[in-house]
Amino acid sequence: MVSERGLQVLRAIVQDYVDTREPVGSKTIVERHAFGVSAATIRNDMALLEDEELIAAPHTSSGRVPTDKGYRVFVDHLSELRPLSAAQRSAISSFLEGPGDLDDVLVRTVRALTQLTGQVAIVQYPSFARAHVSHVELVQLGSGRMLVIVVTDTGRVSQRMTFVGAHFDDDDLARMRAELGTLLVGRSVRDGVQRIDDHLLKTAPAPASRDAAIAAIIRVVAEELEEFRQDRLVLAGSANLARSEADFRGSIYPLLEAIEEQVTILKLMSEMVADEHGLAASIGRENDAFGLGEASVLASDYDATGSRARVGVLGPTRMDYPTNLAAVRAVARYLTRMLEEDESSR
């Protein structure tokens, strides 16, 4: 078991190493941190920490470096996060204040977070699976094109154009609108897809008939609803990876790839388990399964209208956890508040 002072020593090692990127030795610790003991004592503690595999020596008789496990213990024992400085707070609000729809707000959020942390910032779109369809609109555009628009009560709008062989008169359109309306309005996105499937099965129309064209349009609506269910990310600051390049032994290739793919990061962020404050961290090798074994992800839940999602940062394992966690938490809180205000002003 590790003593209380042992933890202090671990803390000191993590801090110094994050600061300097140099393996840190017992002498450095007593110099930079006001332990009331001698270097030899620290050395004893370090030997214990090494037994626990919380720190490791790159080569015999050199300073120590935190292991992934060491970082883990370090963040688990962060009793409280230092609150942000006034400058940082005002930076957040100057980034986030101002009008704008959901997209705007999320983009500004990642910008703020990447600014604060110097890392890659990520925000998950709130899930719309539980949002309710509030409006379905069909607009005929001429030359056989039809614009299909779906709106949810959370304010998300999606539109898609499709080619239909036929021209519909106003009565047809009204009928289709009504049909889609009864089928979907007030239902959740999740249910909507189900109901469309059922409906299409029940009413198999004669091929090449007008009803077949209608069925095709309905199918497009279903596709769009599917898209609502898909999760999406907004990212910013990937250039920062180039600056912390030295911390990635291999190369930053897997990181950049994951950022471009998005799906890996999406999965990773979804699977992280948050503590009671909604904060979560996944450190180094814990991300091996995602090919991101040299990176860490910090995330915080935030509340969007009716659903939760996450905002976080991605960076090298050797990152400033206390500062970054504080920034992530603060931004998540601001974001939640922004979205609430937005909601109540409707």
Next chain:
Amino acid sequence: MVSERGLQVLRAIVQDYVDTREPVGSKTIVERHAFGVSAATIRNDMALLEDEELIAAPHTSSGRVPTDKGYRVFVDHLSELRPLSAAQRSAISSFLEGPGDLDDVLVRTVRALTQLTGQVAIVQYPSFARAHVSHVELVQLGSGRMLVIVVTDTGRVSQRMTFVGAHFDDDDLARMRAELGTLLVGRSVRDGVQRIDDHLLKTAPAPASRDAAIAAIIRVVAEELEEFRQDRLVLAGSANLARSEADFRGSIYPLLEAIEEQVTILKLMSEMVADEHGLAASIGRENDAFGLGEASVLASDYDATGSRARVGVLGPTRMDYPTNLAAVRAVARYLTRMLEEDESSR
């Protein structure tokens, strides 16, 4: 002046250097390329090339490396591009074939191009400034929200939600639609903005009146039209930069930043001048003004309905110009064809 064989030598040096990343010496050249002369002769030619600053020696008595000017002469003297292999052609078509709207096609295009070249692929959205507005639609959503939709004849759709203080009845809506219709439909996007401005000046409404709300909505339409005029990019393959990291002496930071900003690259691509085949190259220091002095950009024009835009790649100065130029040209041609088919099938 550089002799004919001098150019051959330059070609050999560029090829070998791109291949091996090693400075290439006279002996290597006679070994790998079937010049009918001895190494000493090559050396004489190399001395001339060095006088012309087409090649340089990293240090005295070491092989030579092409200068940016050397690369420039090299690509200017590429008489004809090797056509793509059958495998590459089928790769392109398997990527690009299939249905989808403009967004889909462009995304697949960059994917194909990044696949073919191993570089960052870029495609400019066709400019919509000259597209014509074909439809304006207003959809009232309840709780004071209004959805504004603008469609152009090139098939681009944009929508935006705005909060209006008031509720409009059907007559109001019809009037507004009619007003917007006469103002915009059939006009180009460029003209539309102008006409809205004029209109708003002429009919300054009493504040807080219904007409004021209408004016606000019209203003939103103008904003959307503005967005049509903005150029945008689709990018893919930025992870590839990590692989050619060694070619960037500084770091890939400026590259990644430019990719995230987009606006730098947009400007750069727009300013490049194409040759008679619609191909353009900007090499190394030629991009200094954009902070991309260690990178090269290759681009080709393509035709979209009614407007031209560009597709290209971005990579280290030390890249395989012949192959990449051929790939860019081929993809641009496929893309043009795809969009034409699309157009005629409407």
Next chain:
DNA sequence: AATTGGCACTCAAGTCATGCGAGTGCCAAG
């Protein structure tokens, strides 16, 4: 005039030996 073989010269990079010093591990005393 162009080409060629020969040859001296240069310089980066690898190898080896050496010394230094930061840092550990352990022990015996406090």
Next chain:
DNA sequence: CTTGGCACTCGCATGACTTGAGTGCCAATT
């Protein structure tokens, strides 16, 4: 449990030396 002392370990920097790829130039050849 802490501490000072001390031997020991290695990584790393330094400097001397060697090697080899490659050039530049010249005189001879075609």
